[in-house]
Amino acid sequence: MPVQAFCRFFRSLVVASCTLAALLPPIGDAWAASVQAKRDSDFLNSIGVNSAICQRGEILDKTIECVRYLGVRWIRSGIEGNPPLDKLIYLHQQTGVRYSWGLGSGGTDIKKLLITGEQLAKAGALLAFEGPNEPNNWGITYQGQEGGRNLSWLPVAKLQRDLYQAVKKDPLLKHYPVWSISENGAETDNVGLQFLTIPPGANTLMPAGTRYADFANVHNYIYHPNAPGLADNKTWNAADPTSACKVDGLYVEYGLTWAHHYPGYTESQLLSLPRVTTETGALIGGAITEEVHALNLLSMYLDQFKRGWSYTAVYLLRDRVDETGNQRFGFYRPDYTPRKAAVYLHNLTTILADQGVLHDPGRLAYAIPNEPATVHDMLLQKSNGTFDLVVWDEQIEGTSLVSVQFEKTVPTAKIYDPTVGTNPIQTLTNVRNLPLTLSDHPVIIEISH
Known part of the structure; x- marks a missing residue:
């Protein structure tokens, strides 16, 4: 040994x-x-990744190999970049992986999202719908009005409202959950995106009763300017739904927004708020060695599920090769050699693997x-x-x-x-x-x- x-x-x-x-x-x-x-299968189903699957330098056969090895159950994807649905469905057929299906960065085409989502649903490959990605970084133009970034967020709010209504009116898709936008804590005006449904008396620009989502959606990366270094309980604290969390967590998106401090849910309400993470992870470098990265991701999946997050996607399956600054997040290096994080997660999902159905946990x-x-x-x-x-x-x-x-x-x-x-x-x-x-x-x- x-x-x-x-x-x-x-x-x-x-x-x-x-x-x-x-x-x-x-x-x-x-x-x-x-x-x-809790069911082993529910925990395993919570484990997801971000991946371009067969675009941006990624190779479909390698993605299939990686997904099988890691044991991940879902991938964050969407209509941005027009991914080939036949290849996504093939990946699902080979691995069982499902997709959260989103508008992406700057996307607004609800009709296209639903048409493609229906194809995934018919193939059994759809997990959920997701609103626009980080409108604070990628603004949108919806119904002729620009929004997001440092502009009014009313167009973003209307887009998310209309997405929710369109999904719930569709006979095939209405039972699939809708996840909110990410980084809603950056809203410049109080359009109420800090709520899943705007409650009475919230004094928001959008009316009370406006429904945006079934699940809150957060990008709570493990390391943050407010919590930059190594520390005990690093990933446990990043998963904290209350104001004790020092990273970009649930509280600063849905409790008291981080940009302009618009009030949302109380801390006690946040404890039971349905929630997902569509991006988290750690950049390897300096004190964050590949060993620390691996240990962080292993405990992070456990912490997230333990603390009430239904689904968690790590950024990233494989290091990006088409952009700078994102080269060392992945379970895999650009040549598809596995990092320690891949080996440790493979071992965890293999130990916990369960192909049966447990109806009533004991x-x-x-x-x-x-x-x-x-x-x-x-x-x-x-x-x-x-x-x-x-x-x-x-x-x-x-x-x-x-x-x-x-x-x-x-x-x-x-x-x-x-x-x-x-x-x-x-x-x-x-x-x-x-x-x-x-x-x-x-x-x-x-x-x-």
């Missing part, structure tokens, strides 16, 4: 001994509220007493009833010793580390207390009954 792999294996091994306190089960009513599992009584602030956990379940308890740490230095304690003895527990591989690093039997040494990545405890 290579030295690096051995070191990582050692860091994530289950500790053979623990203190007497860790051996004792939680007291009182700690077991009264067992944990409701519950499991477990606890992690005195869980450190950088340690997080999420209970998933496969269609065969197996639980996958994911426990991850987000500290940049040192380790955390925790103990996962079960109310009832677990017959078999297999421990996986996606930074090591897809096979279990340890198999235990008759487990009641499971000590773990964690650092900067997840482990998966597969629990069979």
Whole structure:
């Protein structure tokens, strides 16, 4: 075993001994509220990427290969650049991947979006519709009026309103969700894009009751001028839906807009607001090594789903070769060699892979007493009833010793580390207390009954 792999294996091994306190089960009513599992498949379905698929230097056969390897379930795309639908449908047929289908940067052709969306829907390849991309950077002209950027955003608001109405009036498409525009926090005038539906008394330029979207849409990149460097809980904080988030997150788009501070939802409302991320990621360079990049993306997908984001797309599948400044975001280099991020995500999705259908997720009584602030956990379940308890740490230095304690003895527990591989690093039997040494990545405890 290579030295690096051995070191990582050692860091994530289950500790053979623990203190007497860790051996004792939680007291009182700690077991009264067992944990409701989420479907493995729902988490896997949340994992997406941005990709040009077969344009901008990308090769369709290579995209198919990459999508299969990563295990991603959806791609952010749209009518910008007129992508060939037959090739997109072929990609879906080969991999099962679906598409969020958007107007793109500066696009306004709702009719074209729906016509092409119908073709994707008939092929089973459509996930959702998306409004215009970042009108603060790419203005639009709609119904003869310019809008976005530093102009009035009324044309943007009318475009998004009309898109929503057109989708919901279409007999075939009406059941597909509509995602909002991105970077609506930049609106120059209060047109109400900080709401999915403008509530009474909002005092916006568009009338109360105007419906824009079913899901909020955010570009919460992990690193931001307000949070530029390495830090504990880096991706956990980027996924925070409240004002505690220091990056370009949900709060500054839908709570209090970042450009002119127009009020939207309260912080308590933001906690349950339906939401997606259509761009996030990290640029490799300086302190952001390929290892840090890989660990960030691994924990980011987990954090996003844990904190209520239904879908998350990383920018980017493969580094851009037709523009400057975006050369080191990708899971893959320009020559399609995989970075560590690709390997780690492949391992995670392989470990959690589930082809069946779980109708009613079950519950499991477990606890992690005195869980450190950088340690997080999420209970998933496969269609065969197996639980996958994911426990991850987000500290940049040192380790955390925790103990996962079960109310009832677990017959078999297999421990996986996606930074090591897809096979279990340890198999235990008759487990009641499971000590773990964690650092900067997840482990998966597969629990069979």
